[in-house]
């Protein structure tokens with residue numbers, strides 16, 4: 001039970017913010033319910049006064065009824081407006097919270113979930129929850145109240161008839177509840193399948209060029225179709241259960257009314273009930289039947305919303321990236337220090353990527369990481385940026401452990417060009433400006449010149465105002481890398497990390513850029529990760545990483561003399577280039 005409560009906690013935390021408005025809606029619901037039942041009482045008395053031909057009473061009651069209507073209409077209007085406000089505001093808050101979680105959560109949360117599944121949670125799950133808030137919740141607030149007030153009046157009017165007509169109600173509620181139970185399970189399954197389908201669709205869009213080159217169209221089409229068919233078949237099962245609810249609704253609707261007409265008619269003939277009383281009873285039956293009638297739908301809507309809420313809650317329960325308060329100092333000896341660091345993505349040291357890893361990078365030093373693919377070079381960068389935490393050991397950046405750093409301050413002082421470059425579908429100017437939003441126009445031009453992309457940009461008809469398309473397909477791989485380098489150097493940080501940042505350039509262009517960069521980044525700490533040895537001959541120190549540890553280190557010439565791993569990797573590349 002406790003576990004079940006905790007599942008909805010986060011969602012409730014968001015709903016709770018607008019609870020005051022909901023409270024006002026609840027109070028107005030009670031008022032409207034009371035006025036509606038009171039109006040029925042007036043109608044009964046007006047009918048009886050008409051039958052008795054009591055003109056004075058008839059007129060007086062009519063004025064009273066109009067007076068009630070004058071209260072009822074504005075109360076209903078304000079209630080509807082406030083409820084709409086509550087529903088819209090709650091949904092907006094939910095959207096904001098979910099977006100916040102997506103942006104501020106640790107990177108591993110994003111990495112382990114498919115993009116399409118996230119989109120599905122933000123759209124279809126949220127619209128199911130929205131459906132519950134915008135209709136079912138309103139009905140839940142009004143109908144039980146009017147039911148209770150109406151019931152009190154009905155008992156007061158004729159308790160025997162109330163008892164008879166209510167006999168059928170518990171049975172019908174039970175049937176509706178049992179039939180709609182599987183809807184929750186089926187909806188959760190269907191939503192999971194939709195998430196999966198969206199993820200495949202996202203893969204198709206992102207990987208369309210791979211799909212075309214490797215002729216995978218049919219394979220992906222089939223995969224997408226199969227996934228759609230699975231969610232269709234789950235949807236069908238859920239629809240079948242929902243269809244079963246229809247006859248239940250009809251029985252609920254007709255049964256009590258027929259009983260009232262039968263027993264009430266007999267009582268009027270025996271003068272145990274006035275005609276106005278019978279009319280009032282038939283009207284009251286509408287009040288009693290309405291919630292019964294919509295109950296299966298409300299239960300259904302609740303079950304669907306409960307299933308969707310579980311999926312939303314998985315996002316909402318995600319913790320924000322933990323950050324310390326340390327803002328750093330300008331005085332430090334080492335830019336980066338790894339002390340006996342063990343790290344595994346799976347929190348299992350048997351599968352550690354870094355094993356007892358030790359490294360010290362002096363301030364202003366230019367170093368390069370080399371090693372076979374998958375040995376952990378990019379992982380070191382993620383750890384320096386505090387994106388992951390080591391299971392053992394300590395990582396210090398600018399002399400302060402990453403766990404104590406305020407991550408914004410830390411990342412502000414480090415510029416990174418990753419292997420997977422992402423440029424936003426925006427102008428080239430804006431894409432460079434993301435490096436430092438306060439940069440001036442001249443600084444942006446300067447950064448473009450240093451990364452040797454200025455000439456190309458100026459050759460475009462719209463220059464810096466050229467819009468990059470999604471996936472930056474309208475620029476080449478090399479141009480993309482140069483724009484990303486311009487963005488990084490605009491940052492003016494203490495440490496620059498280039499992770500395969502120039503891999504798409506030919507050797508000459510690469511050497512030119514590196515020369516320009518080493519001139520303009522004088523005195524800064526530079527970490528280069530590369531598979532191309534020609535580009536790192538002039539760094540101060542080369543670190544060779546093998547099986548999660550520092551296997552060798554030294555200058556290019558020292559390492560060649562050692563005839564170890566570096567020598568093997570270097571000669572293998574040289575041979576490849578010669579072939």
Ligand SMILES: Nc1ncnc2c1ncn2[C@@H]1O[C@H](COP(=O)(O)OP(=O)(O)OP(=O)(O)O)[C@@H](O)[C@H]1O
Nearest residue numbers: 111345346353371372373374375376377378379380
């Ligand atoms: N987010 C992740 N979740 C789980 N495992 C990961 C993740 N990122 C990397 N790995 C694994 O960690 C290991 C090291 O990866 P890393 O990207 O650091 O290697 P690398 O040396 O930079 O490789 P390359 O030279 O090919 O870029 C690899 O075995 C990789 O599969």
